[in-house]
Amino acid sequence: MLQWGLMRKLWESKVSRRRLIGGAAATGAALPVLHELVPHNGIHGGASTAEAAVEHQRAAHSGSGHLGAVGRVDNAANGFDPHELVRDFDEGVVRNGVREWEILAENREIEVAPGVKYAAWTYNGRVPGPTLRAREGERLRVRFVNGSHHPHTMHFHGVHRDVMDGVPGVGAGNIDPGHSTVYEFDAVPFGLHLYHCHSTPLADHIAKGLYGAFVIDPKGGRPPADELVMVMNGFDTNFDRSNEVYAVNTVAFAYVNDPIEVKRGELVRIYLVNVLEFDFLNSFHIHANFFDYYPTGTKLEPRDFTDTVIQGQGERGILELRFPYPGRYMFHAHVSEFAELGWMGFFEVTG
Numbered sequence: 001m002l003q004w005g006l007m008r009k010l011w012e013s014k015v016s017r018r019r020l021i022g023g024a025a026a027t028g029a030a031l032p033v034l035h036e037l038v039p040h041n042g043i044h045g046g047a048s049t050a051e052a053a054v055e056h057q058r059a060a061h062s063g064s065g066h067l068g069a070v071g072r073v074d075n076a077a078n079g080f081d082p083h084e085l086v087r088d089f090d091e092g093v094v095r096n097g098v099r100e101w102e103i104l105a106e107n108r109e110i111e112v113a114p115g116v117k118y119a120a121w122t123y124n125g126r127v128p129g130p131t132l133r134a135r136e137g138e139r140l141r142v143r144f145v146n147g148s149h150h151p152h153t154m155h156f157h158g159v160h161r162d163v164m165d166g167v168p169g170v171g172a173g174n175i176d177p178g179h180s181t182v183y184e185f186d187a188v189p190f191g192l193h194l195y196h197c198h199s200t201p202l203a204d205h206i207a208k209g210l211y212g213a214f215v216i217d218p219k220g221g222r223p224p225a226d227e228l229v230m231v232m233n234g235f236d237t238n239f240d241r242s243n244e245v246y247a248v249n250t251v252a253f254a255y256v257n258d259p260i261e262v263k264r265g266e267l268v269r270i271y272l273v274n275v276l277e278f279d280f281l282n283s284f285h286i287h288a289n290f291f292d293y294y295p296t297g298t299k300l301e302p303r304d305f306t307d308t309v310i311q312g313q314g315e316r317g318i319l320e321l322r323f324p325y326p327g328r329y330m331f332h333a334h335v336s337e338f339a340e341l342g343w344m345g346f347f348e349v350t351g
């Protein structure tokens with residue numbers, strides 16, 4: 001409720017907040033130059049619609065201290081629910097020793113905050129795309145079908161041949177609308193990776209929603225845990241190349257409205273991925289607790305024991321923690337602005 005008042009305030013002071021962000025980042029000065037160099041004509045078809053929605057959201061609350069009527073995002077209409085998505089791992093199907101998935105790129109309008117619609121590009125109809133999960137050393141085969149209106153690819157992080165890298169001009173390159181390809185490679189190294197579209201302009205193809213987490217379990221596995229996936233993302237709803245909405249798993253404040261339930265004393269493992277565009281850094285902070293941190297998940301021993309981790313664009317890591325006390329514990333971006341614009345949630349610890 002309160003957050004929406006803050007959102008309105010921040011929207012209204014957009015210019016000053018952008019200056020703040022640029023000033024906080026070492027490479028901020030390069031940003032306007034880069035934007036001039038990136039061609040982005042022809043992909044902003046939904047701009048007027050999205051902008052109208054944000055304007056509508058702003059107008060609805062203008063001058064009213066009463067924000068309760070804002071309501072909630074319609075998960076059913078979106079076709080995915082952040083509370084299911086947070087524990088949803090897609091292991092595909094194993095045929096003849098090869099682990100296989102089918103991924104369809106399609107355009108889809110999604111609601112990222114109550115009343116705020118976004119013309120997303122999706123893998124399998126959801127943002128983030130499915131969390132693909134395999135075991136170290138397996139052969140993987142991903143059949144990619146482009147049912148969208150623009151050329152797209154799937155670029156996986158990992159170690160593989162150039163022709164399977166999903167970038168324009170190499171191997172199958174851009175996959176045109178109505179076309180498909182097959183990416184085939186081995187699941188190495190173990191860790192927490194990601195996949196995303198690599199068509200140009202790159203920032204736009206990622207920001208529109210074409211990304212997902214990619215988990216490769218070590219051969220010996222990891223200790224049993226309640227496993228969660230959190231993809232830190234954001235949405236530039238008025239196409240000014242800065243985000244108006246921030247979240248984990250797309251829907252602003254989803255885990256404030258309905259906290260993530262975990263059990264006291266149980267090991268909780270969080271696969272944390274930062275796919276945010278237009279901001280250089282993101283972060284995760286847990287209240288009243290600390291966690292072990294495994295950068296990129298590529299080692300079995302934690303590097304840090306901390307309560308806050310910062311990730312750059314495309315960076316990810318695994319967090320492990322236990323909650324010693326029951327109750328309601330906040331987690332959020334320690335970039336306060338992101339937290340106030342949606343990147344905030346609670347754990348409800350029971351038992």
Ligand SMILES: [Cu+2]
Pocket residue numbers: 151152153197198199205206210
């Ligand atoms: Cu794309």
